[in-house]
Amino acid sequence: xxxxxxxxxxxNVPEGATVAFNCTYSNSASQSFFWxxxxxxxxPKLLMSVYSSGNEDGRFTAQLNRASQYISLLxxxxxxxxxxxxxxxxxxxxxxxxxxxxxGTILRVKS
Amino acid sequence: DTGVSQDPRHxxxxxxxxxxxxxxxxxxxxxxxxxxxxLGQGPEFLTYFQNEAQLEKSxxxxxxxxxxxxxxxxxxxxxxxxxxxxxxxxxCASSFPRQGATEAFFGQGTRLTVV
Numbered sequence: 404x405x406x407x408x409x410x411x412x413x414x415n416v417p418e419g420a421t422v423a424f425n426c427t428y429s430n431s432a433s434q435s436f437f438w439x440x441x442x443x444x445x446x447p448k449l450l451m452s453v454y455s456s457g458n459e460d461g462r463f464t465a466q467l468n469r470a471s472q473y474i475s476l477l478x479x480x481x482x483x484x485x486x487x488x489x490x491x492x493x494x495x496x497x498x499x500x501x502x503x504x505x506x507g508t509i510l511r512v513k514s
Numbered sequence: 515d516t517g518v519s520q521d522p523r524h525x526x527x528x529x530x531x532x533x534x535x536x537x538x539x540x541x542x543x544x545x546x547x548x549x550x551x552x553l554g555q556g557p558e559f560l561t562y563f564q565n566e567a568q569l570e571k572s573x574x575x576x577x578x579x580x581x582x583x584x585x586x587x588x589x590x591x592x593x594x595x596x597x598x599x600x601x602x603x604x605x606c607a608s609s610f611p612r613q614g615a616t617e618a619f620f621g622q623g624t625r626l627t628v629v
Contacts, residue, residue, distance in 0.1 A: 407556075435616045446605060446620040447557065490556050494616055501570060502547060502607070502618055504556035 404429055406503045409491050413509035420481045424508045426474040426491030435494035436467055438476050440487045441507065447490055450476075481512045516540060518621035520606050526627045527596055534592045535624045539608030546589050547618060548581055549605040557605055563589060596628045 409426045416422050428436075436453035451458065453465040453474055464477040474491055491505040519538040527533050539546050544565050549557035560579065561571045565586040578596075583589040593600055603625050609618040 411554075437617055446622050449617050449619065452617055500545070500611065500616065501559060501562055503559060504549075506554075506556040 405505075406430055406495070407491055407493055407505035409489075409505040409508045411506060411508060413511050415511045415513060416481050418481055418483060418512055418514050420512075421477065421479045422481055422510065423478075424476045424489055424491075424510075426476075426505055428472050428474070428491075428493045428503075430493070430495050430503075431472065432496045433472070433493040434496040434500070436465075436474050437492040437494075437502075438463075438465060438474075439490040439492055439504075441490055442487050447504075450489070478510075481510075483512050483514060486510055486512045518606055518608050518619055520604075520621035520624050522624055523622060524625045524627075526629060529596060529598060529628055531596055532592065532594045533596060533626065534590055535604055535606075535626075536588060536590050537606030537608075537621060538588045539606070540610070540619060541587075543608035543610045543619075544586070545609045545611065545618070546583055547607040547609075548589070548591050549607065551603045551605055551623075552601075560591070560604075593626075596626075598628045601626055601628045 438450040439447040440450045441447040453467045457466045462479045466475045488507040490507045521536045546563045548560040551557045561581045563583040578594045581591045603623045605623045607618040607620045
């Protein structure tokens with residue numbers, strides 16, 4: 404079983420739609436959680452950290468459920484520019500705070 | 515530019531040759547990570563340094579791969595006797611863990627093609 408699992412998609416949505424991505428992690432020693440965005444042939448860039456209480460940044464909302472070992476990302480009012488791969492990332496404390504990436508979820512927003 | 519810098523950006527090499535990549539992290543960052551990424555996959559962990567100490571090396575990494583961070587600043591990743599399967603994007607990231615903030619920042623990567 405992979406340490407971090409995501410639905411690869413692709414998610415094809417119209418502009419203005421709301422879309423949600425889910426991610427599960429297997430290691431209960433996971434300490435910190437992030438969503439990264441990666442454009443084609445570019446490096447991953449931090450989108451947002453995920454806090455236990457949930458957090459929001461503009462159109463983006465992240466949630467964490469430690470009991471179920473589940474992370475989500477909600478994007479409201481999708482823009483064409485949101486088209487990218489979204490990577491779920493966990494930091495695992497028992498490995499000296501190693502960052503482990505999921506394979507990513509592809510989002511395509513169409514006009 | 516004060517971000518993570520990687521050099522070269524692209525490298526084409528013949529099978530069997532050795533290659534070395536360099537990463538310059540953000541200056542105050544004490545953690546440095548190396549990842550490998552192939553098409554359609556997320557970044558795969560290779561190794562990780564805290565200052566000059568290499569804390570972990572992936573079990574997936576063969577003995578042909580070695581990384582150093584001699585003075586706790588820049589790092590090098592060497593691949594010896596390259597194989598076609600080594601073709602990938604090699605990404606470096608750095609972080610400075612502090613209370614409530616452990617995110618890592620990536621360089622633009624080195625794209626390796628082994629022919």
